[in-house]
Amino acid sequence: MKARNFLIGVLVLVIIGFSISNSSAINTIDELAYVVAIGFDVGDNSDLKISFQINMPTSASSSSSSEGSSSGGSSSEEGSTSVVNTVECNSFDVGVSLLNSYLSKKVNMAHCKYLIFSEELASQGIGDYIYSLKNNVEVRPTANILISKCSAQYFLENSKPIIDEVATKYFGLETSSEKNTSYTEAINLKDFFCDLSDTFGSPYAILGSVNELESDNVGNSNPTLDDNSYVAKESEKSSQNNIENLGLAIFKEDKLVGELSGLETIVHLMLCNNFQNATVNIPSPFNDTDYISLYIYSAKSKNSVSIVNGSPYIKCDVSLKMRLLTSSEKSNYMDEENRKLIEDYTNSYFGAHINNYLYKTSKELNCDVCTFGQYAVSNFLTWGDWVEYDWLNRYQTSFFNSSVNSKLTSGYLLMETNS
């Protein structure tokens, strides 16, 4: 037994030695500055301009029961919850150490939720940055990738939470809002990296911008646009700035080539079988000027790809399930005939948009963002054949056949308003 205790003693000594040798790398939570979001811009003098949004710990010394008392004075502390720091450098890692040089705490990126690239940088190509971010131990593969239409620094500076106090909570909420709207898809570093290095499809990312509208009601200000085809940042006036994420940014290899609007994103999600739910306006079948709102809660797409004469033949069967949100005076939408009418309208509405989407991605952009490649690959027996086929460039030559089958399952509380 004595030997065991002696050996344990030796082990403890080794652990202490280990700890001493490692001590310079130890950073307790007090000594770290947590980056919440990182923005990448084209630098003025050097290659890169990196902005870090860093969370500031609100002082707990104000009172022991800070939760209750601080809520009243929140407006004064609002600005202090996070700061944005910008450095110019040639590579990401050097940027981090530059930032470290003038911060009292060490920068830690383990809690980074957003990686923001400006449109300008993205169109030059962001492959190298993605690879080195992926190589980084601290940056999580679950951080979201966002392409901002303005500069990333401007984007970060304006990303002030409206509802929440803590910046991260706000970011967390913002990404999850896609569950309710389907106007964008939460693309994270891992997804983007996979698509980037993959032969099945092209990468895409969240499209975001600072919305400088007077109100947050995005649809109203621009009546000429269909609500859902709205792309982030369509207006110039500024009173209350707020960031918004809407639509997707499309990449060819690592370069930004195009973007998808909100409605196109909805279609994209339907075709990729990632659709959660969405609220959509379609022209009313009963009245030319009106719209009716539909809540689509399920969309399944049966995709298949076959190779015909060397060109891909892509077939998509989309089936939708929806509920009716609109109700008006003297109407009975759930009537068998009316229902049929609405369904037909929906079919043709989405059929048109799907065709538009497919045409845009293949012929205009030549980016297989919907990763039809994964369906095409089953036509090949070995990896060599597949690589030789060069799917990503053949996608342009593909032709499509799409069909939509919608089903209106119910309305909401009012069934009939005939009175």
Added chain:
Amino acid sequence: MNNEKLNTIEATFLVVIITLTHIILNLSNSILKSTGSSAIINVLYCSFLTLVFFFILNKLFKPFPSKDIIDVSEYVGGKPLKFITNLIYSVYLIFVSGTLILNFSELLRLIYFQNAWTPLIILIFILSAVIVNKLGFKNIVKVNTLIIFVVLVTVVIIFGASLDKVEFQRVFPVLGYGFKETFVTGALNIFSFGGLILLYLIRPNLKEQKKYKTVGIVSILLSSVYLLLSVASLLFLFPFLTTGTETLSVYMSTRAIEFGKFFERADALFILVWIFTFLSYLSIIISYITKMNKKVFNVKNSSPIIYLVALIIFFVTLIPKDSSQIIFLETTVYKYAALAVVFVYSFLILLIGYIKRTGVKVKQIKNNKKLDLGGDVENN
């Protein structure tokens, strides 16, 4: 002596933990690399091959009740071959465990302890294994049986958590790099069942000799299921051409796991479990090397051998200079060493032993003469 006997579950888990340890490091990755999208088919194929191999093995071991490979080689070639077998096994086990521990310690240093000195991390592992070894073989087995459940659960969790992001289309193209790569050169992937080496050694420790077959089959099946799960979660999750560049594939897949908002970055918990796995693995390896040498050199006291083995493993880990050497050792050298030792050398010895034994038996019946067959090793 009764104390040292293992029941079926304990014996099975001894074999499984070896494969699991390799899975956690780069095993599934190197399978993916060599076979591409046909990895799953390849794993199934290799599991089948291994099962067939084990059935033959079991048959060959039949005439040698409760003898291990050391005893058989003594029967085949006398003392010299016994020493040679012992040497080969010891060197093989020391080399494999050394590279594994080195690789894992490098990983730990990379992720958490940037400035630490890797040999100190290795020393922590080895010292713990020595302490546990001083407590006796049976206790290692008990601990192993307890923690292997946790490890098995983590592998399932990794697979389950990645399930919603899975793209099953990645099994296409079915044949991967081609038929030859999948089924002919891919057959070499049975090296992933290198844990079978314990099946050569475990026989004297079994409580019921009849259960040897069960132990073998169950452990091979369990190993292959987990190999399949980890290969599948990697294959479905990542475009496999790029995973080849990653140092630690399974760790990479844990980084992408999210359980709601609360467990977003749970990879440290997996590392915690894997440290257990490696400690258990190292203890088992050290105790088996000690057991073999104790038997061969007729030493009563195992403590000096434990220290010696631990020391040698520690020195082995100091040899590789950089991470590319470690990766080379772990994937390429290990692959062929495992094939040579587990599937060729041991098998040949067993085959010769079997032929000799059955031949002798026939003679025995003919001459009605009693031969003492390996009786002097029975006391072990």
Added chain:
Amino acid sequence: MSFFKNLVQSLFQDEVDSDSSFVLPEVNPEAENKLQPEDLLKNKNVYPSIDVNLEYINARFNSLINSDIKIREFLIHVRNKQYKAFIIYIDGMSDNDSINDFILKPLMLKNNANSYDGPQIISEAIANNISVRRVKKFNVSDYIMECLLPQNDVKRENSFDNIADSVVSGNCILFVDTLDYVFDISTKKYETRSIGEPKNEPIIRGSQEAFVENLRTNTSMLRRNLSNENLVIENLTIGNVDKNKCAVCYLKNIANADLVAEVKYRLNNIDVDYCLSVGELEQFIKDDIDTTLPEAVQTERVDRATSYLLQGRVVIVYNGCPYVLVVPITIFDFLKSQEDTNINYVAANLLKIIRAISFVITLLLPSLYIAISTYHSELLPTDLLFSIVSSRSSVPFMIIIEILIMEVSFEIIREAGLRVASPMGQTVGIVGTIVLGQAAVDASIVSPILIIIVAITGITSFAVLDISLSFHLRIARFAYTILGALAGFLGIAVGLFIHLAILCSLKSFGVPYLAPYAPLNVKSSSKYLLKPAWKREYRDDYLASKRPRSQSKISLKWRNKTE
């Protein structure tokens, strides 16, 4: 020098064989399941010969080793004739005074009642010069019953089974030569004096009876709770100077004979001058002397000790100590409450799971906190991390210092509150609360989150029921905290691994400490979680008891209405 010599020697010694090598064998649970040895089992009746009876009683009650079974042989005077006789009763269960005054005295001493030897004439008629006397036919049995036993409750009995039941319930049995039945005399008198409620192991439902200091009172409580003549209570003395009495109690037909022999062997081979309490005794007889873990359960509950006896364990009662020792045990016995079996098994299992969680929390929470905050801060959810960071922003200490300050002051308050005279205890508590809770946070000495952690750790340590186990947990918690501070999860994992291996290597009287999980026995009947009451068919299999089954296959026979 000799230190190094010893060290080197022990380093190169094979420790596996140097352990105490007592192990209990594995048994097949379906093995023979008899209540009694074969010859005692037959439903026997009392023999006419008193010698045969005495022999049988000796065998049945194990009276040669059983310390509280009293057999008194004497001669009865009946009409100046002497009959051999003996009485049997259990010391502590029966009223000594009434046995002396109203059984032995009338039977043994000569008096008017038993010395008359003339015929008792009922009537006398003289006819034809022949006087016909109707003499009462003399019957020893009736005579004793009617004249010699001035007791209110006397029965005749001829079945040994009934006799045994009476004896263990506190009656005194009188055997008389030539009679093939006995007198069952009610002399029940328990020592109920000063039996208090269990103070340290309270339960809501169940017996509220606790052991006291007196050995005989304690054994009589066991006897009263466990009505079976196979309960053997053997007396031993421990200590060369202070020869204290100690009783080894077990069920002879259930407990493993090797186990009983081992317990007695260890108790008989303690060469010390004195041993004052059960706690001290436990350290003298435990298997692994180096460990801080307890290897015997100390309980003050009579019902708990009884249930352990019925499982086939050995209970050691020590004079002068209101606790008894139970051996062998596993670590899971420390997480058991007597309440568990009294309530529905689902509720009991919920409690058991909560206790297991408490066990883990109290062992690991501070170390996990420091490991995560020092090395693995990415593991925390972002919002939680930020609230921790902001709560710590004005604290000047490193986390490890903060934890140690708080843990040590918590231990101080606990110790002070425990030792101080009870009126002062309240004050200590209040001062502790204010200093530790409010003031320390307000002064920015510690962060609120740490107060929460220390408080949770403290409370969960009370949910681990056994105090000696929680001592071990407290020691281990400090070790883990330091390991976590030194090397994060690596340190904790290494610590846990070695801790687990040490736990696996422990034995309590030949029973593996983690049984039935290590060595793993999948078929074991004694898993941590309880089965329904009617499904607890087997005794704990690692005990290798003589009667593995505790219920028949279909225990609820009344449900089987077809029969």
